[in-house]
Amino acid sequence: MPRALSTTNSRLLATVIAAVAILFVVGPSEATNASSAALRPALQDVVGGLRNPVFVTAAPGGSGGRLYIVEQAGRIRIADGSSLLPQPFLDFRQQVRSAGLQGMFSLAFDPRFEDNHRFFVNYVGRDGNIHIASFRTRRGIAIPRSHRNVLTVTTIHRDPFTHYGGALVFGPDGRLYASFGDSGEGSSSQSQSTLLGKLVRIDVAHSSKVPVVVAYGLRNPWRFSFDRATGVIYVGDAGGNLREEVNRLPKKLRGKANFGWDIYEGNIRRSPVPDGLPGVLIKPFVVYRHQPKRCNSVIGGYVYRGSEVPSLRGRYVYGDLCGGIWSIKLRYGKAVERRREPIDPPGLLASFGEGIDGELFVVSFDGHVYRLT
Template sequence: MDTTRTTGAGTRAPARARRSRRTCSAIGLAAVAALGLTACSDDRAATGPDDSAGQRSTASPPADLAAGQLAPDGRTTDVVSGLEAPWSVVPVGDDGDAFISERDSARVLELAADGSTREVGTVEGVRHGGEGGLLGLALHDDDLFVYSTADDGNRIERYDLTGDTGSYRLGEATTVIDGLPANTFHDGGRIAFGPDGMLYASVGDAGQRSEAQDRDSLAGKILRLTPDGEVPDANPFAGSPVWSLGHRNVQGMGWAEDGTMFAAEFGENRWDELNVIEPGENHGWPEVEGTGGEDRGFVDPVQQWSTDEASPSGLTVIGDTVFVANLKGESVRAVPVSDPSSSTVYFQGEHGRIRTVLPGPDDTLWFVTNNTDGRGDPRDGDDRILSVPLTTAR
């Protein structure tokens, strides 16, 4: 799972020990030498789809799929492999180009449509540790926004991008907001621009549970800002960037075509959540986990899952379907926008931990594995971005 659960009153359950990177055996090195390749090093480069046999799987939609809902339908293929703890992926245009953040190295990579990668730059001052590091990315007006952990707290910066496809570089950085609550766990970290052109950011409770209920604290919140970091006039609390509160650790946000905002949230020991977000609403943490808070003035999730089957991270909405990446659940979940209380699970256990989902080119879904972040079981070629065709039920 991605975020440390707790057992009992204030006792943290031990996270899985960080795994050592695999090393090549003598036989493996001989085979690599014979092929004239370089691999199995700590500094290995990401490789395109032709350079790895990949971890193939096939998905098919259920027979009772609701009309209009999208579903994976076909064989997965590798878009790129050999990534190190990837966290966020944002498309650049419609042809398969994208930017990738690597949590621990603080590198931003440019992914080309042919599957090759190159370094765009390294975000300065990133403090790596636990769940912290270089996290969310978002593009807006040719600027790249990045969410990262620094010595004095979490922050969002805006980078001028220089160059063009195949030659992008990180230019000058401007701080949008800093001093956000930070810890080695519960750092939130997802940023996205909504249909209103505003910047939304998820901030975890950073281990300060009670502050999720404090409107004067930014811990355990979803924030809404202008691209320059100002507080929009239409925010629910005058002068405050807080858009919603009572969150533990939101890591997925997205909007349906009708403007409905969805967010995926890590619970503690019992329930992970899918929430519909409205301005000013309180989602209950830490007073309530999962459903059961409406009588106390809190907003219940539209769907909940046991923590063992979910640990939801990235989220995207394509057409009438919400797709959610699951870390401990090792799956991609599809939820109808029209009936968000139901869902269908795909790829369970087939690719390990899934961190991020996003629309791919040509009616595909991309999803990103996260097996090299110290809590997964890396497989040959991990981590990777995979692509699968999408079909629409009729």
């Protein structure tokens, strides 16, 4: 989860966030084509009235106008067009610890949701550990008693501001992928005895559900996504005191990739590379520098494959918690141009979301969800 979320910590946020400007130091050239400004995206307010929203998605086969929005405290709301329905899709707040960076993080619908009515969530439980759980629905609403714990990842430090991760995404292979933070212990990201600091894959279609490590060396991978055209994974990983980064993971490197934390932070080596390191060290796709006394926390996004915003087609869109949305032009798997988009949500940026049709949404801590148009 990004560094500062809960409304109960608003005073802390006010002291931490002094400005929202970000200085990039590593990566592709910056585009400054003023003539294309008229073609740039805008933000359309979709729905408001939410409490600390952290994620938005749509259900397979569902109406294009219906969205499911995760609130940090453990409640999932339904937006039908511009209306927020009074009945929650799921209210699991009694089982979720939501102080600081804790809470419910993400929602993933089973690809066969129309048939099996199953979906998955990840959250920090009352025990302070990270849980992935499944639920079933009836008549469009979750059945609380259908709750099944799929996976528990034991954390090390359970204070509200440690690193939990994390996103849930079904891949093109029909398996569930999940990202986990290092729980405030950097060495866990390189350890083969824990799932902390990893990107993992779970075959939820079979009873074994044994997680497989897809990538090592992550610190706090709040959001990741699959490019729906190529299957490549992009991971936004929040750094420590120096760098923020986005990592790119093609299929051929899954299970072999090591993104470097806590040996590297972005492009900076923090300690010697030890013998026996798991996987192969992979350089970041994009890196940017922290600014002193400013909030910096990367929010991973999506490669845009929609049709409403032609200027974004095929570009990777991402942002930062405290201000700024950028897009990256891709060429043969490389970032060749970075462009600051002239859009910022009024509040802190919590997450991006992708609709069934490939259109993108922006989730803001001002309690609103916006659509890129």
